[in-house]
Amino acid sequence: MSNTATTLSTATDAAASTAEAIAGAAETAGHATESAGMPQLDFATFPNQIFWLLVALVIIYTVLSKIALPRIGGILADRHGRITRDIEAAEKLKTQAVEAEKAYNHALIDARNEAAKIVAAAKADIQADLDKATAHADAEIAARAAESSKRIEEVRAGAVASVSDVAKDVAEAIVAALGGAADAKTVAAAVAARMKG
């Protein structure tokens, strides 16, 4: 093996320095053939490697299975539990909030209904009062009107009476002035007849 490498480099030795350098680089690739091939197949190193591998594996397994894995599993379970709990709590709070809103809406509707009822009652009351007052006023107005018309009638009657009186007096006076002797009874009849006509 090393023979080839050396022959190769001796051959290239004669050539230009470039070729020489490449051969040197190539030699690095094919160089230490003096070392017995692949170190992986050097069986003398196997016991040492296997021994230390087993030691390392036993340490890792013990540390992981006794300390690390239960701890990490615990942390993850813890977190999972906490998240679930938090979500549950949030869910509960949400339902509570929804219930509270429902109750609030309910109360609002109740209050509204109550208010409407009160308004209606008040309206009815007012209407009744108003009606009563109107009726009262109407009655009063009617009474006053009746009284007024009565008085007007009286006045009118009084006026007619005084007109006939005045007419009688005037007629008597006119008759007297004309020189006639007026009989009160005749004058009254004539005036009444005239008044009628």
Add this chain to the structure above:
Amino acid sequence: MAGEAGNEALAFHPMDQFKVEPLFDVALDYFAVSNVTQWMGVTVLCIIVLFVLGTGKRAVVPGRLQSVAELAYSFVYKMVEDVSGHDGVKYFPYVFTLFIFIVFSNFIGLIPGAFTTTSHIAVTAVLAMMVFLFVTILGFIKNGFHFLGLFWVSSAPLPLRPILALIELISYFVRPVSHSIRLAGNMMAGHAVIKVFAGFAPLVLMSWIGVAVTPLSILAITAMYGLEILVCFIQAYVFTILTCVYLKDALHPGH
């Protein structure tokens, strides 16, 4: 040779990075502290920092390290649950250990100068054999003799079944081989290719042609490095998901 000194200093073998060497001047036997020990120790330390110190506060709102740890946990947990079913969750720590070890080894191996433990057949073969033996023994314990139904494809026509059984049997025993070589091969290939390109990078110091070659090779190293980051994760993922698939076969061999 003109660039002799530079050549010698910069010459390296693409496979040299995979050499296992003792850190101190001792023979490389079972307990010798080698670079394997060093980098596996780094891996273990990183895992402990992330998963033990990172989650130490048990915060409900996680910090950065804890987020990463939780992400890894849920990722593997979901994978095991989805692929192996609910009774596979019992073996989650085992699968998680494999995944975390491989993913950390792969990424730590990407640090320039680091040793990639998972690029060695010895390491991945042990991992794969552990999965294979675990799954096979578990299959026989859970299902008894029924476990062999895995090889007897009852949906196929009767004359074909023995042939299919042979094929299934072979593919079953090839599982650990492909399982381990896939991981080691991927890691080794990527790192070796990066090193090959790196071997061409110092050419500018030796010759004028390097003016063209050096930027190209540096660009190629960068591109390969990006690809390697992807591959590191995907290979760990594939190793783990295949473990889950084998686990599913062991738990429910009927289908």
Add this chain to the structure above:
Amino acid sequence: MTGDIVQMGAYIGAGLACMGMGGSAIGVGNVAGNFLAGALRNPSAAAGQTATLFIGIAFAEALGIFSFLVALLLMFAV
């Protein structure tokens, strides 16, 4: 001289083995392309199948890695 011929054979073999990597590249492209085609037809089902996609890619890729390994073995270990 015999060593050189063995070496030459090993290198040629390594080069030939690398052709297998091209095959696996086609395979991986096939898997990913068909997945994409299916995913675009039915995007809602795509998310659940990514695991299958990666398993498919891994199997296709493994064969390419095997040929790469053969090449490496021929170059460095034979």
